[in-house]
Amino acid sequence: MSSHxxxxxxxxREPASGGGQEGPSVVIEPDADRLxxxxxxxxxxxxxxxxxxxxxxxxxxxxxxxxxxxxxxxxALAAExxxxxxxxxxxxxxxxxxxxxxxxxxxxxxxxxxxALLDAVGVPAERVHAVPASDAGFAEPEQAADWYAGQxxxxxxxxGLPRFDVLLLGMGPEGHVASIFPDSPAAxxxxxxxxxxxxxxxxxxxxxxxxxxxxxxxxxWLLVAGEGKAEAVATAxxxxxxxxxxAGVHGTRATRWLLDAAxxxxxx
Ligand SMILES: O=C(O)[C@H](O)[C@@H](O)[C@H](O)[C@H](O)COP(=O)(O)O
Numbered sequence: 001m002s003s004h005x006x007x008x009x010x011x012x013r014e015p016a017s018g019g020g021q022e023g024p025s026v027v028i029e030p031d032a033d034r035l036x037x038x039x040x041x042x043x044x045x046x047x048x049x050x051x052x053x054x055x056x057x058x059x060x061x062x063x064x065x066x067x068x069x070x071x072x073x074x075x076a077l078a079a080e081x082x083x084x085x086x087x088x089x090x091x092x093x094x095x096x097x098x099x100x101x102x103x104x105x106x107x108x109x110x111x112x113x114x115x116a117l118l119d120a121v122g123v124p125a126e127r128v129h130a131v132p133a134s135d136a137g138f139a140e141p142e143q144a145a146d147w148y149a150g151q152x153x154x155x156x157x158x159x160g161l162p163r164f165d166v167l168l169l170g171m172g173p174e175g176h177v178a179s180i181f182p183d184s185p186a187a188x189x190x191x192x193x194x195x196x197x198x199x200x201x202x203x204x205x206x207x208x209x210x211x212x213x214x215x216x217x218x219x220x221w222l223l224v225a226g227e228g229k230a231e232a233v234a235t236a237x238x239x240x241x242x243x244x245x246x247a248g249v250h251g252t253r254a255t256r257w258l259l260d261a262a263x264x265x266x267x268x
Contacts, residue, residue, distance in 0.1 A: 024250070026237070026259065027258050028261055032065075032260045035223070036069035039070045040074045042221075043059070044078075046165060046219065058092040058162060060094045060095065060217060061094070061095050061096065062097070062109070062169050062178070063095075064170030066224065068116050071117035078117075092127045093123055094152075095130065096167060097109065097178035097196075098110060100133070114128075129155070141195035141197070141206065145193040145207045152192060163218070164218060166217070167217035169214070169222050171232060173228045174244075175245055176201070177214070177245045177246045177249055179207070179208035180208055182244060184196060184199075186210060187248070190211075192210055192213035193210065194210045219254045222246060223258050224257065224258070226262050226263055229262075230262060230263055235247075237267065
């Protein structure tokens with residue numbers, strides 16, 4: 001990856017509670033395809049490194065175009081046995097957000113991830129932690145959100161949140177991440193998992209990790225491509241982030257903005 005000379009002055013925000021957290025780093029690739037390839041390689045390396053330390057790895061997936069393209073590239077890497085370094089039977093997969101639609105609906109982020117990667121690499125079913133679909137027994141997204149919070153707590157040994165090695169996020173043109181949109185009540189909700197209604201981006205009803213869960217991840221990677229995102233990228237990385245949801249996320253160890261040249265075109 002080629003590195004941007006550095007985030008604009010003032011891009012560092014919110015000092016780490018435990019120390020050691022650095023301000024966001026910015027990496028720019030020439031186009032969306034090169035971005036997806038580079039992120040896929042980096043993700044594979046990060047998961048392998050986590051497995052070397054912990055025996056297992058965990059990744060939080062995102063929906064969206066770049067997020068799905070990354071998973072397709074990871075699948076292509078996994079199809080090259082001589083280069084495979086991740087033990088996919090020891091990877092826990094979570095979602096940063098999900099559309100509250102029936103399980104077979106093509107809008108499900110889960111379905112996209114299964115098609116792009118999970119079906120191909122054989123992550124064990126018990127390690128694929130999907131957010132319930134709207135036909136999975138929960139009438140309301142609030143119930144699905146509470147259930148997912150319970151799954152996270154169970155994985156953490158009874159309470160709190162499990163370790164997230166890498167949490168992937170896309171970003172919308174207005175600066176939303178996961179399903180936390182500007183001015184959405186979810187932005188002010190400190191629960192780890194929240195129901196979100198009336199999303200401007202369809203489908204309107206979703207379940208999303210809240211900031212408290214997102215910001216517990218060791219590394220948060222924002223994957224952003226396209227000129228349509230350039231203004232929000234520049235704003236989020238500006239001095240105060242202008243309150244954009246994307247400006248409010250960070251990893252405990254690293255926050256990485258992984259951009260294509262078009263999305264980076266308004267950075268100073
Ligand atoms: O379920 C979703 O819709 C998302 O998780 C959402 O947050 C997405 O990542 C962004 O909207 C970026 O999507 P694109 O990369 O397709 O623009």
